[in-house]
Amino acid sequence: MWTADLPPIDPAAAARRLRALPGLAFLDSAMRHDALGRLSIVAADPFARFRYRDGVATLDGHPVPGGPFAALRDCLAPYRLPADPAHPFPGGAIGYFAYDLGERLERVARPARRAGLTDDIAVNLYDTVLALDHAAGTATLHSTGFPETDPQARAARAQGRLARFADLLAGDDPAPGPPPEPLVWRSNFTRQTYEDAVEKVRAYIRAGDIYQANIAQRFTADLPAGFDPFALYRRLRETNPATFGAYQEFEGLTVASSSPERFVRLDGRHVETRPIKGTAKRLPDPAQDRAAAAELAASVKDRAENVMIVDLLRNDLSRVCAPGSVAVPVLCGLETYAGVHHLVSVVTGTLRDGLDGFDLLEKTFPGGSITGAPKIRAMDIISEIEGDAREIYCGAIGRIGFDGDLDTSIAIRTVFMDGGTAVLQAGGGVTLLSEPGPEYDETLAKAARVFEAFR
Secondary structure, eight states: OEEEEEOOOOHHHHHHHHTTSSSOEEEEOOSOOTTTSSEEEEEOSOSEEEEEETTEEEETTEEEOSOHHHHHHHHHGGGOOOOOTTOSOOSEEEEEEOGGGHHHHSOOOOOSBOOOOSOSEEEEEESEEEEEETTTTEEEEEEOOTTOOSHHHHHHHHHHHHHHHHHHHTSOOOOOOOOOOOOOOEESOOHHHHHHHHHHHHHHHHTTSOSEEEEEEEEEEEOOTTOOHHHHHHHHHHHSOOTEEEEEEETTEEEEEEEOOEEEEEETTEEEEOOEEEEEEOOSSHHHHHHHHHHHHHOHHHHHHHHHHHHHHHHHHHTTBOTTOOEEEEEEEEEEOSSEEEEEEEEEEEBOTTOOHHHHHHHHOSOGGGTEESHHHHHHHHHHHHOBOOTTTTSEEEEEETTSOEEEEEOOSEEEEOSSEEEEEEEEEEOTTOOHHHHHHHHHHHHHHHHHHHO
């Protein structure tokens, strides 16, 4: 691998300058955190594109045999690199795994309506990336020289790519576009129908079908001509900074996310997931805000919901982790973000010998914190009640390195946009103790900062 040190640069400015190249991918730690928000990644101009849709995997449009994760593993196999702690992401695959991929992994009911805006998997393979270490204040370009495999050809490509990216990053910012027009958002629920949905979930719980299910609203809005999705993301990272922000451009689709939740991370053999369950809206008065956080931390309902999902994820990790290695170092920890307080737990484990990150993703997808318990029955009920396919929402966004490590977020607080439509979903976990009115209000609190970015 070849590297070049650059002067410090603002992450959003770096992403904006690399938009001159196709396939921009920006994994953005807009909310600084010593562990979770330390690194931002900017990549562009991928050398290959992997897609999975309707049960068929393709690489640059050519079919690839095997299931979704087996096919992706095979596509990355020729580019395997040894791990290097000094370079936590040397290049690799960046993209999304749509929630609807779960239908290919488990026998679950399909929703009545599917807009078809997204693939089940869309990841691009990047040989050149910019890594921004916010704690160290460094900016480093990495290039692997892939897809070349001959040593001389690899070196020549890597050095040329480093020079090209460095020139773009040293250039001027493109002129900003005009401010957006206000959008009119439409939901597939009214307040009454959402409250009815909460009561229906509670009825399923009383009948013994489930203990919990996550139910979401789907908001859509028409985009005006000339709408600039990157300008939207810049506002989103200001109004709702998050440790797992992301902005990605695909052919005909753009994804903008300000997720606070890690799905799964694999660092060597160490596995970590950080489920969020329990939310309280931030309040403008500092004393009232502190009281709201304290009330959330003490909430019997929210803590029970969190513990339930922790148990589910302990079970999921046990499918791929060494016996006795799964642990819960943090249970119902309080974390505060721009618009909400959350209860967050941490579940860890050691990946079993003979397994890799693709096995980890396959056996844990989709995340238990955004389905319910038991997971499969909860997914059936979600499809029945929501009616619309979730597409990217509650799937995963992130990176898989050529070194085998990976880091992914849960795709919440996430907008995806084609040329004419924006889609945003927001939901919450429903238990027997849930009250319909507050559950509806919680979905609006989660969506509020994203709506604000569009204004």
